[in-house]
Amino acid sequence: MGYHFDFAALLPYWRDFAMGILLTLQLSAVSTVLGFVLGTLCAIGRSDGTRLIRTSLAIYIEVIRNTPLLVQIFLVYFGIATLGIHVSANMAAVTALVVNVVAYTSEIMRAGLESIHKSQLEAADCLGLSRAQIYWHVILRPAIERVYPALTSQYVLLMLASSITSQISAEELTAVANRIQSDTFRSFETYIIVGILYILLSFVVRIAFWAFGQGLFVRRRKLGTPL
Template sequence: MTYDFQFDAVFASWDYLLDGAWLTVKLSLSAMVIGLAVAILCALGKTSGPKPVRWLINAYIEIIRNTPFLVQIFLIFFGLPTVGLRLSPDVAALIAMVVNVGAYATEIIRAGIESIHKGQVEAGLALGLRPLQVFRYIVLKPALRTVYPALTSQFILLMLSSSVVSAISADELTSVANNIQSQTFRSFEIYIVVTFIYLVLSMLFSALFAGIYRLAFAYTVDRR
């Protein structure tokens, strides 16, 4: 039995695939930026907040890390309308991705914060810096430099996991591919192309993040 590959129908929809890929990148970048802000606040609360705050943050992390991402998406998209909050697929996807990556990034940043020696914090306070300044300049910056590789890996994972939001018809790459497949019935061809697009995106961002690390963090270390 032989299979006749026909990519013409796929390449005829190339513009739609590029639009889907762009939305995937935009959605992932937005979720990572917002999720990073959430993670920094949660990491700060977990390392130096009062006990009730630490308990709530720990509960949030455990719930998100021990439940499927797809269930979290369904809860936001299908569950919230029952309490009167109806969201578009793209907005629901963004919120779900922020909530998800925020929990994982919190633990990454917490580990970076705890890697900073307490003597550096005490020295900053002794110099008259306010606690927020100490956290911003003495704790957060070195911590982010330490966990930068882990955060970039988390972004790549988030971008690949964004394919799950096609389950609620968010117009990202996989959802566009599903629509094309339902029209052309060329499943093998369309998903081969989509696999290649995801692979290219992952490699491009990996190279970009490596270049940023060399230019920013590694250069800073060398100057020291």
């Protein structure tokens, strides 16, 4: 084993690493927010929509969940280009990530919606709550609280999966690493650093979700028990 490790060669690139981290976080944040909102709407559509809506959503979800993200990214990036519309790599990356994560979110949220007992709805109805009120207070909020751990894991996976967008040269952390290693020929060191950065990022995302959950779910914070 005559390999000589040289991490110092990577020091001048700290600014590039930082930019990569920033874009990774931006990609993940935008996809998480959009994915959550649209995914929740899809879950509602799947349980309450007309038959046509239900079937098309089911097909969409199955197709997305049974094909690789990489192929979805290629389809979006190259596919949109053939339509004659020019989109940046970052835009294509966000689109593909959102299309992907909506399907997963929707499945998780559906489990949450199904966990709400029917008697809850009847009780809410008896109290004279409007349809919107029932949806928000009786169905959605408890449902989100129940599946919150599953959502957290899904969005951490999303952050890690955003590395795949480096394949269409969206300049996030992995793409930055690919560039730096070809500049410095310090491939192994570069990927060790980036691996550690991703582990740290996944901790940060988990902590952020935990803190957000503590703020959001008052009952859990005060009683300390799961719903």
